[in-house]
Amino acid sequence: MKKNVSPDKGNKEEERSLNFIEQIIIEDIRTGKNGGRIHTRFPPEPNGYLHIGHAKSICLNYGLAIKYNGLYNLRFDDTNPLTEEVEYVDSIMEDVRWLGYDWEDRLYYASDYFEQLYEWAEKLVMKGKAFVCDLSAEEMSTHRGTPTRPGTESPYRNRSVEENLDLFRRMRAGEFANGEKVLRAKIDMSSPNMHMRDPVLYRIIHASHHRTGDKWCIYPTYDYAHGQSDSIEGITHSICTLEFEVHRPLYDWLIRELEIFPSRQIEFARLNLSYTIMSKRKLLQLVKEGHVNGWDDPRMPTICGLRRRGYTPGSIRYFADRIGVAKRDNVIDVALLEHSVREDLNKKATRVMAVLSPLKIVITNYPEGQSEEIDAVINPEMPELGKRSVPFSRELLIERDDFMEDPPKKFFRLAPGREVRLKYAYIIKCEKAVKNDLGEITELHCTYDPLTRSGLPDANRKVKSTIHWVSQPHSQEVEVRLFDRLFRKENPDDAEEGQDFKSNLNPESLKVTKGYITSGIDGAGALDKFQFERLGYFCVDPDSVPGRMVFNRTVTLRDAWARIGQKNAAR
């Protein structure tokens, strides 16, 4: 039945159970609703950067349209000139495109519809379904009541149609100051649903808009703009997150009163990820207060952060596919996100050997001054990619963790008197650990067995493990940034009394260190991806300059030895 889908085949048709939204779509197609047409949209407000939660929504909306032969739009919900900026519009488009979605010519802005929206508002006024209200924001709040107590009607609620029309037109003409008047729907102040208690449709904001400039000084609210924009675009399934569930009666009311195309709103549960936060406000706070280095800091759950971290579009689409869609609150284990990149990168990333925490070894029986080139595979998952060449010499660097003077039982790597294989090269034996005055190990003296070079007929002697290495004289130094989870608590908002999520920041989420590499990275450009063998996946950071490469660790490899260590430490 259901088998593994690899990240780059995420869109492939497969036998899978349908989520509740697909069930609705299939039923709509079956009954011929909207002529069987499927049209979705992703409607971001351009007031911040997109994050992995938005990716879920994008993949859902667009994925559904693709799967059911429909269309999808990108629409900016730009009804509040106070918070929205072109900078965000640009970054959002870049991120959506990077994720792999092409909206073709269907790029829209709610602000494109301001004139139509205004006409419809006059229609509501003329139908006696909307009125101009002079109550201040505070007064209106008192009149609104509470979720458990009904509200009271505005004293302006029964103005005549003529007066309302006149006032509304004068609002548009700019005769009133900010906040002086609003246009409200006339519904039911005693409704148990707060959103039906004569909600605001238009407010006065004398501010210039990133697209319409100073043409307008009244702007529609979300509730008035969103559903009508859906309707104008012929959106059949308007998919949004759960918090809009209570808005749905209003969404439907407006469409019904305006007698326009009835889009259907469907709500799903937003994504929550363990060890991170998704709130735009909190993310902004991390950036503003300098807890991270900008929106694209590789520790951020933003799309641009993940991109810089080394995540691929395919891995994110695969992730979105794996987490599913439902209406119950959820917290996805970051391990699934990490699994998603590993799954993708394992098949794509070029292998390279790099040493991050070096321990020098000298091969005492290897001729001084000599060196040789050794064949290594570019990617064992794709042998057709061929070989790369790695320099070998008398003086090498290995990972400090790959040697233990007094090894515990399950340690398979190098130790005094023990043999290991240097990957792609020879089997070596540790003869002696050289120490300084402090008793610290400064280097290892080893011997190699010339007959064990990879590929040689007698090379296949069994050893307990294979380690990576680098030829010291050939090595170049690079900067390596090791990232860990940004928060140390699964739920960062679970903070002590009087503290907030920031108290759970992980002080060790970024470690900058050096790495040594000999070959394989020449000509690598920003965001190129590699596997540093046995260590993890790394990508070239855009901060790299010629002669000073910077690598970001995307994710470590799964590490059975590390898990043994953690288990022992837990004891």
Added chain:
RNA sequence: UGUCCUGUGGUGUAAUUGGCAACACGUCUGACUCUGGAUCAGAAGAGUCCAGGUUCGACCCCUGGCAGGACAACCA
């Protein structure tokens, strides 16, 4: 002391006219391996929030509880 939504292994998602719970991640074994990776084989882990009811039979339908979430911006 309101309305609406939700409640299935550690996590997430399934179970399509009601037929004794499946898949993925994670965890644990073992095989294989020149990455303690990958791959392959296997295991443990829920009796479906609780209590009644309908039914030959309920995760699914009904009733009543309980728990969690959303809603009181002229934000979206």
